[in-house]
Amino acid sequence: MKVAVVGATGMVGEVMLKVLEERNFPVTELLLVASERSVGKALNFKGKAHTVIGLADAVAAKPDIAIFSAGGSTSLEWAPKFAEAGTTVIDNSSAWRMDPTKKLVVPEINAGELTKEDKIIANPNCSTIQMVMALAPLHKAFKMKRVIVSTYQSVSGTGVKAVQQLENEIAGVEGEMAYPYPIGRNALPHCDVFEANGYTKEEMKLAREPQKIFNDNSFSVSATAVRIPTAGGHSESVNVEFENDFELNAVRKMLHETPGVVVQDNPDTNTYPMPIYAHDKDDVFVGRIRRDETQPNTLNMWIVADNLRKGAATNAIQIAEYLVENSLV
């Protein structure tokens, strides 16, 4: 496969290169693409230096697959140009996620929807991916009615500038601010921009994307998204009300048997998922599994994943793997 990584110099792009290498994705030619600011820079892949090129040159090279993580406006402008040149685009931005003509894919859940005709495929939001990975088997078994989620999201989810802001604050250095307030020793109930309804865009992604992924509007999601000063890894407190009752042991067993999900749940040994241990892992970790004792058929759990891996790069590369394995590209 001739593969273009668009946004190769960014937080997600860097992990994308690592994951492509680790999973031994069949790359025959690699195009590293970023903004004009980075053209000419050298980046390493499999021990070899590659020079960063611009978007127009990348389109002209007609890659088989282009994996985008370069922001929504770059995707809106350039993904159609790649698609027109015959390239299949897998996009990490929010640009195409809710477009009814584009598929929103978490491979373990709905890769089966993909066809050769899908030239722009959307990768869901990082917070959505880890949540639906844990919800999928439970929804199938007990049917979700309502989900209430509060997130504890790392600065790496905002990109390079935000990681730098936190590092500057820790070092006591003045610098560019990615957030409107300090993030060190703080919690910002503000991820992405505010929408007219008073929710942030991140909260609305968590509300809308799961319905599209499950192709099911029969449940609803209410979200509060909070940025905290962790370097990497998002955590989520999730409360789910089901139509049908469940046994806690059955829930644990189902999650344990779900590929890509790891149960870490033992109060006796203080075992529960945490972002420092999810770092650099492809799995989604679930713990603190317990019954909500205030109403019937309701479950509480704590879900943690590396937002740059399963929340972005790993999910996108799993989509690419599915396309290759099923001759869809």
Ligand SMILES: NC(=O)c1ccc[n+]([C@@H]2O[C@H](COP(=O)([O-])OP(=O)(O)OC[C@H]3O[C@@H](n4cnc5c(N)ncnc54)[C@H](OP(=O)(O)O)[C@@H]3O)[C@@H](O)[C@H]2O)c1
């Ligand atoms: N961070 C996460 O956890 C996460 C998770 C899921 C999805 N995403 C999405 O992935 C995208 C990138 O996120 P990130 O965290 O990696 O951001 P980032 O660290 O700020 O990196 C942005 C990347 O996009 C490139 N870029 C910016 N403007 C461009 C342009 N006009 N033309 C070509 N390339 C351009 C940058 O190139 P230069 O270095 O040349 O500026 C850089 O490679 C965003 O759409 C984000 O929503 C992020």
